[in-house]
Amino acid sequence: MESFYTIQGEGQFQGHAAYFLRLGGCDVGCHWCDVKESWPIDTHPQVTIHQMLEDIKNTPTQIVVITGGEPLMHNLDPLTEVLQAAGYRTHIETSGVGEFTGYWDWICFSPKKFKKPNSEIFPKVDELKLVVFHPSDIEWVQQFVSQMPTNCKLLVQPEWSKRDDISPILVDFVKNNPQWNISIQTHKYLQIP
Ligand SMILES: C[S@@+](CC[C@H](N)C(=O)[O-])C[C@H]1O[C@@H](n2cnc3c(N)ncnc32)[C@H](O)[C@@H]1O
Ligand SMILES: Nc1nc2[nH]cc(C(=O)O)c2c(=O)[nH]1
Ligand code: SF4
Numbered sequence: 001m002e003s004f005y006t007i008q009g010e011g012q013f014q015g016h017a018a019y020f021l022r023l024g025g026c027d028v029g030c031h032w033c034d035v036k037e038s039w040p041i042d043t044h045p046q047v048t049i050h051q052m053l054e055d056i057k058n059t060p061t062q063i064v065v066i067t068g069g070e071p072l073m074h075n076l077d078p079l080t081e082v083l084q085a086a087g088y089r090t091h092i093e094t095s096g097v098g099e100f101t102g103y104w105d106w107i108c109f110s111p112k113k114f115k116k117p118n119s120e121i122f123p124k125v126d127e128l129k130l131v132v133f134h135p136s137d138i139e140w141v142q143q144f145v146s147q148m149p150t151n152c153k154l155l156v157q158p159e160w161s162k163r164d165d166i167s168p169i170l171v172d173f174v175k176n177n178p179q180w181n182i183s184i185q186t187h188k189y190l191q192i193p
């Protein structure tokens with residue numbers, strides 16, 4: 001759908017320069033999704049892997065983040081193989097819905113109530129990033145926590161439109177549950193892509 005070189009705004013790599021590849025297509029249907037224009041799978045420009053690599057090479061990035069849309073709607077083996085062979089770190093942002101493919105240096109799993117994730121991804125997750133729209137979402141996510149690897153980072157991120165109400169709740173939650181960290185969408189505060 002689009003590609004851009006920016007600062008990773010969220011999660012454990014927040015603050016790191018990263019090149020983003022946003023792939024079209026998502027059928028998860030989160031009502032608060034901040035990129036609904038990504039949902040159609042076949043209305044976006046087609047770009048070859050070769051062209052993506054050429055564009056990435058024009059930046060000094062070390063990290064390529066593959067997001068969407070739901071990137072696992074595509075077979076990501078060929079793209080991630082090429083990126084790793086060229087020396088880039090491959091990171092994914094995913095709801096975990098769809099067949100698990102790709103070779104990854106960092107997997108951000110952001111489970112959604114609206115569609116069940118494929119449990120194949122669970123043992124590979126590096127960070128679980130829960131978007132909190134309602135305080136009850138924190139109870140809901142516990143079903144996944146016990147299935148994550150022991151060193152998995154646990155993050156709560158306020159849903160953007162609810163941030164004024166939800167952020168203070170997340171501050172209290174993390175103070176009482178210090179194994180969790182807060183992730184905020186810093187790129188939106190910085191007004192960058
Ligand atoms: C647009 S999604 C694309 C990747 C994948 N479909 C997913 O949901 O993980 C990228 C990240 O933004 C988060 N996100 C989407 N809409 C949001 C919102 N309104 N507020 C906070 N985070 C949001 C998602 O949970 C995910 O972690
Ligand atoms: N700067 C920036 N950081 C991000 N981290 C995850 C994003 C995403 O939409 O997947 C995102 C994004 O869209 N922009
Ligand atoms: S899974 Fe990701 S891209 Fe799809 S609707 Fe939800 S937040 Fe948006």
Ligand SMILES: [Mg+2]
Pocket residue numbers: 034035
């Ligand atoms: Mg985003």
